[in-house]
Amino acid sequence: MVRIEIDPGAGFCFGVEKVIGKAESMLKEGEKVYTLGEMIHNTAEMNRLHSLGMQTLDHGDLSSLKPEAILIRAHGEPPSTYKLAEKLHIRVIDGTCPIVIRLQKKIRQAYEGMDRDREQLVIFGKEDHPETVGHLGQVSGDAVVIGSPEEIAKVDPGKRVLLFSQTTMDPDLFREVEERLGAYLKKHREAFPEKSPDASPGNDPEPLLRSSCTICGQMKKRKPGLAAFARKHDLMLFVSGRHSSNGKMLYQFCRSVNPNTYWISGAGEIDPAWLDGVTSIGVSGATSTSIDQLESVAGQLRKIAP
Numbered sequence: 319m320v321r322i323e324i325d326p327g328a329g330f331c332f333g334v335e336k337v338i339g340k341a342e343s344m345l346k347e348g349e350k351v352y353t354l355g356e357m358i359h360n361t362a363e364m365n366r367l368h369s370l371g372m373q374t375l376d377h378g379d380l381s382s383l384k385p386e387a388i389l390i391r392a393h394g395e396p397p398s399t400y401k402l403a404e405k406l407h408i409r410v411i412d413g414t415c416p417i418v419i420r421l422q423k424k425i426r427q428a429y430e431g432m433d434r435d436r437e438q439l440v441i442f443g444k445e446d447h448p449e450t451v452g453h454l455g456q457v458s459g460d461a462v463v464i465g466s467p468e469e470i471a472k473v474d475p476g477k478r479v480l481l482f483s484q485t486t487m488d489p490d491l492f493r494e495v496e497e498r499l500g501a502y503l504k505k506h507r508e509a510f511p512e513k514s515p516d517a518s519p520g521n522d523p524e525p526l527l528r529s530s531c532t533i534c535g536q537m538k539k540r541k542p543g544l545a546a547f548a549r550k551h552d553l554m555l556f557v558s559g560r561h562s563s564n565g566k567m568l569y570q571f572c573r574s575v576n577p578n579t580y581w582i583s584g585a586g587e588i589d590p591a592w593l594d595g596v597t598s599i600g601v602s603g604a605t606s607t608s609i610d611q612l613e614s615v616a617g618q619l620r621k622i623a624p
C-alpha cells in the first residue's frame with residue numbers, strides 16, 4: 319500500500335489566506351469584487367475565484383471601467399495606484415499583507431534618511447514582481463533591483479549600500495548576495511580609495527553595506543521543513559502555478575533534496591507512470607497553493623495508487 323502524505327508546512331501563507339478570505343466573504347455578501355492584477359500566481363485558484371464572480375482588472379482598466387471599489391492583493395501596490403484610485407473616486411479595499419506594508423514603510427524611511435550622494439538603495443527581488451514594483455514606488459523608482467547574485471555589477475561600487483529583499487526571495491540566495499556585494503564594494507574601496515567618501519585617514523569608515531534580510535518568516539521556515547519532508551518520501555509532487563516565483567524556487571529546492579520530484583499545477587497533470595515502484599508519496603506546494611489543491615492531488619493519487 320502506498321503512503322500518501324501532505325506536507326504539514328504547506329498551504330497558503332498568512333498574507334494570501336487573508337486576502338482570499340476577504341474576497342470570498344465579499345462575494346458571499348453579494349458584493350462585486352474587482353482585484354487589481356492577478357491576486358496570486360496560481361491559475362487554478364484564480365479560476366475558482368473567477369467562477370465565484372471575482373473579476374481581475376489591469377491598471378489600465380481603472381480609468382476606463384471606473385469600478386466602484388478595488389481589492390489590492392497581498393503583494394501591495396505603489397503609492398501611484400492609491401492616488402489614481404482617489405482621483406477616480408474608486409474605493410480601495412486594501413488586502414496588502416501587513417508584513418509587506420511594514421517593509422514598504424521601512425524602505426521609504428531608509429530612503430528618506432540616506433545620503434543620496436554617497437548611499438544607494440538595493441532591493442533583492444524580481445524587477446517586475448508586483449511586490450517589488452510596490453517597493454520601488456515608495457522611493458520613486460530610485461533603487462537598484464538585483465534578481466540574483468550574478469547581477470551585483472548593476473550596483474554602483476562607489477556608493478554605500480542599503481540592502482533589502484522582496485519578502486518571497488530565497489534566503490540562501492540573499493546570503494550569497496550579501497557576501498558577494500560586501501566583497502564587491504570592499505574591492506572597489508581598496509582599488510580606488512580616493513573615490514571612497516568615507517576613507518578619510520584616521521576615521522573609521524562607515525560600513526559599506528547595511529543589510530536587512532526582509533524575507534518573510536513564513537518563507538524562511540519553508541525550506542528546512544520541506545527538506546525534511548522531501549527526504550521521507552520516494553516520490554514528491556510539488557504543486558504550484560507556473561508563474562509563482564516562490565513556487566519555482568521551492569520546487570527546485572525540493573528537487574535538489576529529492577531528485578524524484580515533479581512540478582504540477584494540479585491533479586490532472588499526474589502521470590501514473592511516476593508511481594511505479596514507489597511506496598511513499600509526499601505532496602507539497604508554494605505559499606500560493608491552497609490546502610484544497612494539495613488534497614485534490616492527494617485524492618487523485620489515492621485513486622490511482624496501486
Ligand code: SF4
Binds near residue numbers: 332333392393534535
Ligand atoms: S510570503 Fe509573507 S510577506 Fe509575502 S504575502 Fe505571504 S505572509 Fe505576507
